[in-house]
Amino acid sequence: MKRHLRLFALYFAQYTKVRLAYKGDFLIAFFSSMVATVLGFGFVWVLFSKIPKLQGWSFYEILFLYAFSITPLGLFNVVSWNLYEFGEQYIIQAKFDRVLLRPVSTLFQVLFERFRLESFQEVVTGLGVIYICIIKLNLKWHVSDAMWFAVMVVCGFLIYLSVFLSLTAVSFWFEDRVGIVPPVFNMLTFGRYPLTIYNDFIQFMLSWIVPFGFASFYPTTHFLGRQSFRTYFYLTPLVAIAFFTLAVAVWNRGVLNYSSTGS
Amino acid sequence: MPPIIDVKDLCKDFRTFRRREGVWGAVQNLFVRDRITVRAVDRVSFSIERGEMVGYIGANGAGKSTTIKMLTGILVPTSGRIIANGFVPYRDRRKYTKELGVVFGQRTQLWWDIAVVESFKLLKEIYEISDHDYRQRLGVFSEILSVKDYLYTPVRKLSLGERMRCDLAAALLHNPPLLFLDEPTIGLDVVAKDHIREFLKEVNRVSRTTVLLTTHDLSDIEELCSRIIIIDRGKTLFDGQLADMKARHARYNQVKFLLKDRSQVGRLGEVTNDGVSCNRLDELTYVMRFDRAKHSTAEVIRSLVNRLEVKDIFVEEEPIEEIVKRIYITGGLSA
Numbered sequence: 128m129k130r131h132l133r134l135f136a137l138y139f140a141q142y143t144k145v146r147l148a149y150k151g152d153f154l155i156a157f158f159s160s161m162v163a164t165v166l167g168f169g170f171v172w173v174l175f176s177k178i179p180k181l182q183g184w185s186f187y188e189i190l191f192l193y194a195f196s197i198t199p200l201g202l203f204n205v206v207s208w209n210l211y212e213f214g215e216q217y218i219i220q221a222k223f224d225r226v227l228l229r230p231v232s233t234l235f236q237v238l239f240e241r242f243r244l245e246s247f248q249e250v251v252t253g254l255g256v257i258y259i260c261i262i263k264l265n266l267k268w269h270v271s272d273a274m275w276f277a278v279m280v281v282c283g284f285l286i287y288l289s290v291f292l293s294l295t296a297v298s299f300w301f302e303d304r305v306g307i308v309p310p311v312f313n314m315l316t317f318g319r320y321p322l323t324i325y326n327d328f329i330q331f332m333l334s335w336i337v338p339f340g341f342a343s344f345y346p347t348t349h350f351l352g353r354q355s356f357r358t359y360f361y362l363t364p365l366v367a368i369a370f371f372t373l374a375v376a377v378w379n380r381g382v383l384n385y386s387s388t389g390s
Numbered sequence: 391m392p393p394i395i396d397v398k399d400l401c402k403d404f405r406t407f408r409r410r411e412g413v414w415g416a417v418q419n420l421f422v423r424d425r426i427t428v429r430a431v432d433r434v435s436f437s438i439e440r441g442e443m444v445g446y447i448g449a450n451g452a453g454k455s456t457t458i459k460m461l462t463g464i465l466v467p468t469s470g471r472i473i474a475n476g477f478v479p480y481r482d483r484r485k486y487t488k489e490l491g492v493v494f495g496q497r498t499q500l501w502w503d504i505a506v507v508e509s510f511k512l513l514k515e516i517y518e519i520s521d522h523d524y525r526q527r528l529g530v531f532s533e534i535l536s537v538k539d540y541l542y543t544p545v546r547k548l549s550l551g552e553r554m555r556c557d558l559a560a561a562l563l564h565n566p567p568l569l570f571l572d573e574p575t576i577g578l579d580v581v582a583k584d585h586i587r588e589f590l591k592e593v594n595r596v597s598r599t600t601v602l603l604t605t606h607d608l609s610d611i612e613e614l615c616s617r618i619i620i621i622d623r624g625k626t627l628f629d630g631q632l633a634d635m636k637a638r639h640a641r642y643n644q645v646k647f648l649l650k651d652r653s654q655v656g657r658l659g660e661v662t663n664d665g666v667s668c669n670r671l672d673e674l675t676y677v678m679r680f681d682r683a684k685h686s687t688a689e690v691i692r693s694l695v696n697r698l699e700v701k702d703i704f705v706e707e708e709p710i711e712e713i714v715k716r717i718y719i720t721g722g723l724s725a
Contacts, residue, residue, distance in 0.1 A: 130515075130518070133515060134515055134516065137511075137512060137515055138512075141501075141504060141508060141512065144504075145503045145504055224459070224464050224494070224497075225497075225499050227462075227463060227464045227483065227487075228462060228463075228464070228487055228490070228492050228499065229487060229516055230483075230484045230485070230487045230488035230516065230517065231484070231516055232484070383466050383480070384466075385464070385465070386404060386465065387459055387464050387465060
């Protein structure tokens with residue numbers, strides 16, 4: 128564990144150095160990421176200039192939910208770069224050979240060889256907006272709330288990671304680029320609004336199949352003082368751990384199925 | 391002491407499906423797939439002792455790389471057993487690779503964008519090399535591989551020869567007892583090749599590192615290995631000492647000679663009789679090739695000097711390429 132932390136720090140420092148060597152490139156990426164985030168919040172604002180409430184949720188409550196959904200997602204975006212290009216880069220071009228030759232966990236290497244540094248901006252923006260919402264909604268937070276908040280952000284991160292890791296691991300069995308990632312990616316946006324506005328089927332899907340609800344909606348209800356989903360709130364860490372364990376198992380099974388191409 | 395590599399009945403199948411051609415074929419592919427199983431490695435067995443340098447050779451697609459990939463733990467065997475350095479490679483991957491060096495001539499193991507020395511520093515952490523050992527080994531490699539000159543260059547800017555040296559240094563930084571090299575001299579010029587061969591000999595001599603290498607350049611084998619294993623279509627055709635292979639499979643000897651002057655050329659026909667062929671190398675240099683079973687070298691030379699005026703004579707063994715080619719063609723049966 129200690130060795131992996133050291134390695135993480137080294138990988139991160141090394142990559143940051145390379146990335147910042149191309150300053151212009153990084154600034155453009157940072158700027159466009161920022162614009163995308165601001166536009167997302169702008170959409171919520173436009174929506175609420177037309178309607179006063181959404182199923183009993185006020186503007187700042189929805190804003191809190193939206194900001195909570197992008198905070199763990201930002202963390203996930205930082206490390207998920209290689210997951211998107213995994214099939215192409217690591218399987219078809221057989222870069223995974225090199226990963227297997229090093230005495231370090233394969234998952235560690237794939238996640239931490241590249242970082243989408245500009246996505247840290249999403250985390251900071253998300254936290255900032257949540258802070259504003261706490262003040263505007265006059266929420267009384269204790270230290271324990273802040274701690275739970277941190278736990279929930281980590282759980283959200285693990286849930287996003289688990290879902291996309293499982294999908295990425297499919298590349299170990301099907302060499303052809305699988306078209307399943309983009310639709311699931313689009314499902315992320317469902318988590319930005321109260322789950323109760325959807326029909327039962329979608330609610331079930333977002334809770335137990337692709338549990339994005341646990342990464343944003345259920346934690347948020349608790350922080351906003353809504354009691355109807357208390358059990359779900361406390362279930363969140365279990366769901367995160369269960370899905371993560373499952374994803375790692377699928378990944379490890381996939382690694383054994385890896386068939387390196389070419390000579 | 392048990393052998394450092396012990397391979398028994400190793401097999402690897404690849405399952406794939408036949409793709410139909412054209413647009414209609416692509417549509418059919420969506421619904422019906424003809425599965426085919428290709429056996430890339432077929433019941434290969436061998437064992438290698440500590441400190442040996444073994445050449446693993448075969449034509450393209452013979453199963454060399456597949457074997458190496460199973461030995462390094464990249465691929466899981468379909469059946470059979472590998473014990474290497476006391477580990478089952480794919481199962482004990484992390485413990486095994488910690489004591490393993492691998493170089494693929496075709497692609498680098500280093501990080502593409504960062505300076506060579508930064509890659510080395512990462513490897514130092516990955517393999518948990520002590521400061522003392524790291525400095526000492528880096529010093530040695532800088533010296534004999536002359537990597538010193540480009541330690542601060544990013545890998546992507548290195549020439550193939552420079553990159554190869556860095557890859558070798560990287561693979562040996564943790565002083566592994568076992569080293570796999572897959573075509574380590576591919577695409578290199580004569581000087582670079584020589585450099586790398588000398589380095590490998592040195593490493594083998596000093597650290598008793600066991601080396602298994604695949605190559606298409608058989609002069610690598612003659613320079614480095616006393617033992618070779620020949621594989622074709624997934625099966626072992628020959629496994630033994632290089633000298634044994636020559637003794638058992640060499641069929642021809644060669645006598646190269648230099649004529650005294652051009653007037654002798656017209657009389658060449660007199661020395662070529664049954665089983666003795668004669669080929670021109672340049673204006674006055676010719677080479678006679680004959681079956682060792684039918685003619686003795688002495689007899690051939692005698693008839694040559696009796697009939698022609700010759701300035702120089704060199705007796706040569708059949709080139710190893712020719713012998714290996716014959717083993718491929720006959721499937722190793724021409725004893």
